[in-house]
Amino acid sequence: MDSIVTTEDTIAAIASAISIGKGGVAIIRVSGKDSINSCKKIVQTKSKYAWESHRVFHGFIQENKQNKFIDEVLISVMKSPNSFTGEDVVELHCHGGIIIVNKVLKILLSSNSRVRLANPGEFSQRAFLNGKIDLTQAESINQLINASNTRSAELAFSGIQGEIKKKINDIKNDLINQLCEIEARVDFEEDFTDFDYTKYLKNIKKVKEKIELLIENAKRNSYIHNGISIALIGKTNVGKSSLLNLLAKKEKAIVTNIPGTTRDVIEINLTINDIPMKIIDTAGIRETSEQIERIGIKKSFRKIKESDFIIYIYSLEEGFNEEDKKIIQEIPKEKLITILGNKKDLIDCKNINSNELKNTILMSIKNNDGERLLIDTIIKKCGLKQVENINIFLNERHLANLSACLSNLNDTDEIIKNKLPFDLLSIELRDGIQNLSKITGQELTEELLDNIFSKFCIGK
Ligand SMILES: Nc1nc2c(c(=O)[nH]1)N(C=O)[C@@H](CNc1ccc(C(=O)N[C@@H](CCC(=O)O)C(=O)O)cc1)CN2
Ligand SMILES: Nc1nc2c(ncn2[C@@H]2O[C@H](COP(=O)(O)OP(=O)(O)OP(=O)(O)O)[C@@H](O)[C@H]2O)c(=O)[nH]1
Numbered sequence: 393m394d395s396i397v398t399t400e401d402t403i404a405a406i407a408s409a410i411s412i413g414k415g416g417v418a419i420i421r422v423s424g425k426d427s428i429n430s431c432k433k434i435v436q437t438k439s440k441y442a443w444e445s446h447r448v449f450h451g452f453i454q455e456n457k458q459n460k461f462i463d464e465v466l467i468s469v470m471k472s473p474n475s476f477t478g479e480d481v482v483e484l485h486c487h488g489g490i491i492i493v494n495k496v497l498k499i500l501l502s503s504n505s506r507v508r509l510a511n512p513g514e515f516s517q518r519a520f521l522n523g524k525i526d527l528t529q530a531e532s533i534n535q536l537i538n539a540s541n542t543r544s545a546e547l548a549f550s551g552i553q554g555e556i557k558k559k560i561n562d563i564k565n566d567l568i569n570q571l572c573e574i575e576a577r578v579d580f581e582e583d584f585t586d587f588d589y590t591k592y593l594k595n596i597k598k599v600k601e602k603i604e605l606l607i608e609n610a611k612r613n614s615y616i617h618n619g620i621s622i623a624l625i626g627k628t629n630v631g632k633s634s635l636l637n638l639l640a641k642k643e644k645a646i647v648t649n650i651p652g653t654t655r656d657v658i659e660i661n662l663t664i665n666d667i668p669m670k671i672i673d674t675a676g677i678r679e680t681s682e683q684i685e686r687i688g689i690k691k692s693f694r695k696i697k698e699s700d701f702i703i704y705i706y707s708l709e710e711g712f713n714e715e716d717k718k719i720i721q722e723i724p725k726e727k728l729i730t731i732l733g734n735k736k737d738l739i740d741c742k743n744i745n746s747n748e749l750k751n752t753i754l755m756s757i758k759n760n761d762g763e764r765l766l767i768d769t770i771i772k773k774c775g776l777k778q779v780e781n782i783n784i785f786l787n788e789r790h791l792a793n794l795s796a797c798l799s800n801l802n803d804t805d806e807i808i809k810n811k812l813p814f815d816l817l818s819i820e821l822r823d824g825i826q827n828l829s830k831i832t833g834q835e836l837t838e839e840l841l842d843n844i845f846s847k848f849c850i851g852k
């Protein structure tokens with residue numbers, strides 16, 4: 393691995409949340425060779441614990457070596473290698489006002505030419521480069537900071553504890569073992585024939601299943617992190633707003649028997665099976681010259697585009713007709729959770745032709761009949777079923793590398809089936825292993841590194 397960043401510089405930044413401007417205490421974090429010396433220049437202390445590692449001591453921040461103090465602080469020093477970054481780290485715990493903490497930072501930066509402001513994510517980047525954490529742990533730190541719900545935070549923390557790394561390394565070890573078997577034979581070409589292809593294919597199949605399980609679970613866990621949006625779409629008066637109210641368990645939207653009641657988009661948030669969901673009620677779609685309603689209908693079409701998923705509702709009393717067919721053509725197939733035939737209470741179900749029932753669930757929203765079935769359908773269609781309790785969150789980068797590895801493994805199957813040269817097998821396996829190494833960062837490019845850490849906030 394090339395040396396990617398220069399860790400010659402000592403870096404400093406405000407590590408606590410400062411965007412809101414006030415807080416009891418704010419922390420300035422300093423990391424690098426000059427962290428202790430540069431802080432000594434701006435601190436006056438009489439503490440007997442002063443500058444000892446892993447102690448907290450008391451002091452004052454002084455401006456220009458004068459005896460004029462600008463803040464009273466607590467200080468902790470964590471000497472290399474036993475710190476977050478692995479370098480010498482000093483933390484100054486100032487009063488939490490934005491003016492004072494910025495002033496202390498400014499004085500520190502001007503105290504020593506080798507101290508500079510940290511780039512976004514640079515502390516975590518140093519922790520990574522010094523081998524304190526792998527890439528997945530670094531990414532999990534950022535995920536935890538940005539988590540919007542407790543479940544997402546829980547998954548992020550499990551990543552910080554190394555759960556992603558463990559899963560990936562486990563799969564990697566399986567592949568390394570397979571590679572060893574193969575390479576042993578590539579070296580002694582005459583022994584080709586005794587290679588147990590059946591056993592190899594069986595082992596690789598197991599590895600593929602492990603990867604597929606991770607990918608399947610990741611989909612669900614990414615919904616936990618990002619949530620999903622479901623739009624209720626259909627003609628007027630079919631019961632969209634009634635359904636929104638049923639799911640919300642309160643009267644969020646106006647329901648009347650007047651077609652065109654809902655004009656604007658109405659959204660509610662709920663959690664089903666741990667998944668944060670946004671349910672979106674829209675204006676019923678029909679030909680109309682009424683100006684406000686037309687704007688509402690335009691928004692309905694926009695929601696078809698913007699939402700992750702759609703439930704298409706029609707009235708069983710009216711039947712699924714040409715207009716419904718026309719609207720449903722606007723909905724991408726993969727987004728359609730189900731067609732929902734509503735107002736079951738008004739008809740005799742035996743009279744519905746079986747063609748109409750395909751991909752359709754029947755409900756009486758008014759009588760609260762069929763809600764469970766609808767929720768089960770949502771869970772199934774959106775892939776929200778818990779496959780196995782795998783407590784990790786995989787981001788796009790992890791998934792792309794896992795998929796690449798999976799396709800390497802599929803290629804090795806082909807190589808064997810088509811009796812292609814044996815060394816192709818080992819090339820492909822090596823490639824698969826390399827794709828896994830990219831996830832944890834053992835295989836690294838400068839671009840990848842910049843890409844990941846630039847998404848962090850300053851001070852992390
Ligand atoms: N004040 C403060 N709080 C913080 C952090 C920090 O940097 N400073 N953290 C930063 O994100 C998180 C905690 N994570 C940390 C992870 C490792 C080490 C650390 O010093 N590791 C050393 C020593 C371990 C030990 O003493 O057993 C090591 O790994 O060698 C510190 C914090 C959250 N809270
Ligand atoms: N019989 C019966 N009536 C229902 C059912 N669900 C809704 N309704 C009635 O159908 C009418 C229209 O319901 P809404 O929920 O306003 O329909 P909508 O699709 O939101 O209508 P717009 O906002 O005008 O597009 C109301 O009078 C509801 O009480 C049902 O399951 N059975």
Ligand SMILES: [K+]
Binds near residue numbers: 628629647648651652
């Ligand atoms: K209505």
Ligand SMILES: [Mg+2]
Binds near residue numbers: 653654673675676
């Ligand atoms: Mg409505």
